[in-house]
Amino acid sequence: MDQTMERAGNFLPRVDDNPTGGNAVDRRVVTLTAPASAAAEQYRSLYYRLERMRDLRPMKVVALTSAMPGEGKTVTSVNLALAAARANPERRILLVDADLRRGGVAATLGMRNKTGLAELLAGDCEVRDVVRRFNSTRLALIPAGVTPEDTAQVLASGRMKQFLKAVREGFDEVYIDLPPTLPFADAAILGHQADGVLMVIRANVTSGKAVHQAVESLGGAPIVGCVLNGAEVHSAPYLKNYEKK
Numbered sequence: 001m002d003q004t005m006e007r008a009g010n011f012l013p014r015v016d017d018n019p020t021g022g023n024a025v026d027r028r029v030v031t032l033t034a035p036a037s038a039a040a041e042q043y044r045s046l047y048y049r050l051e052r053m054r055d056l057r058p059m060k061v062v063a064l065t066s067a068m069p070g071e072g073k074t075v076t077s078v079n080l081a082l083a084a085a086r087a088n089p090e091r092r093i094l095l096v097d098a099d100l101r102r103g104g105v106a107a108t109l110g111m112r113n114k115t116g117l118a119e120l121l122a123g124d125c126e127v128r129d130v131v132r133r134f135n136s137t138r139l140a141l142i143p144a145g146v147t148p149e150d151t152a153q154v155l156a157s158g159r160m161k162q163f164l165k166a167v168r169e170g171f172d173e174v175y176i177d178l179p180p181t182l183p184f185a186d187a188a189i190l191g192h193q194a195d196g197v198l199m200v201i202r203a204n205v206t207s208g209k210a211v212h213q214a215v216e217s218l219g220g221a222p223i224v225g226c227v228l229n230g231a232e233v234h235s236a237p238y239l240k241n242y243e244k245k
């Protein structure tokens with residue numbers, strides 16, 4: 001796994017710490033708010049690494065998780081999906097918030113988290129009722145919706161499998177924001193249904209032991225790489241040089 005991690009590994013610099021108020025896109029969505037920044041470039045670079053891996057093996061459904069809460073899964077998923085939508089306007093890109101416990105995709109994009117995956121899996125609506133388009137971009141997204149009682153059970157259901165089958169048919173690339181791996185069963189359940197799993201690792205916060213435990217608890221899910229999030233610029237010197245110019 002070390003070798004594959006290196007192949008898709010990416011260093012994301014810290015992003016400005018002041019999110020804008022409600023109903024606005026979080027400033028950490030740099031792919032939109034600062035497309036020319038070094039951070040946005042790192043998301044594009046992550047996207048193109050995935051593209052190169054797609055030359056070797058088909059990878060339509062990519063899920064993102066991390067060992068612990070708060071490592072940056074949502075910010076990374078949103079930026080990656082937006083980078084994908086910009087890079088390939090002819091492809092149909094979908095971002096799914098499968099963190100039914102603490103879904104943050106809609107809030108990060110300044111959208112309301114009304115109906116979403118939870119309602120779909122409860123059988124209350126169809127895929128077309130929950131897919132929304134983000135502003136003027138080509139990105140389609142499905143928010144998490146209202147937290148159900150037993151999220152793991154809902155995610156392990158036949159409806160979830162049907163949903164993934166439907167979106168595989170309807171979209172070219174699907175990015176799934178998962179809950180953290182260590183505290184809940186959810187990520188392991190869905191990780192196995194993805195073609196590739198990316199592990200987000202918070203730089204200087206997550207221990208190597210936690211990452212190893214997370215990889216183990218994903219129990220053979222197709223982990224294709226890791227993303228080191230919140231790295232200080234000095235740990236990626238090539239960025240520092242460019243930022244000074």
Ligand SMILES: Nc1ncnc2c1ncn2[C@@H]1O[C@H](COP(=O)(O)OP(=O)(O)OP(=O)(O)O)[C@@H](O)[C@H]1O
Nearest residue numbers: 013014015028069070071072073074075102229230
């Ligand atoms: N590269 C970054 N630079 C600065 N702040 C960041 C960065 N990535 C994430 N953050 C901030 O860290 C916090 C956690 O990020 P995020 O919500 O993406 O994590 P998460 O892994 O999805 O969390 P959860 O486990 O709660 O779903 C947020 O306040 C986010 O804006």
Ligand SMILES: [Mg+2]
Nearest residue numbers: 073074099104
């Ligand atoms: Mg999240």
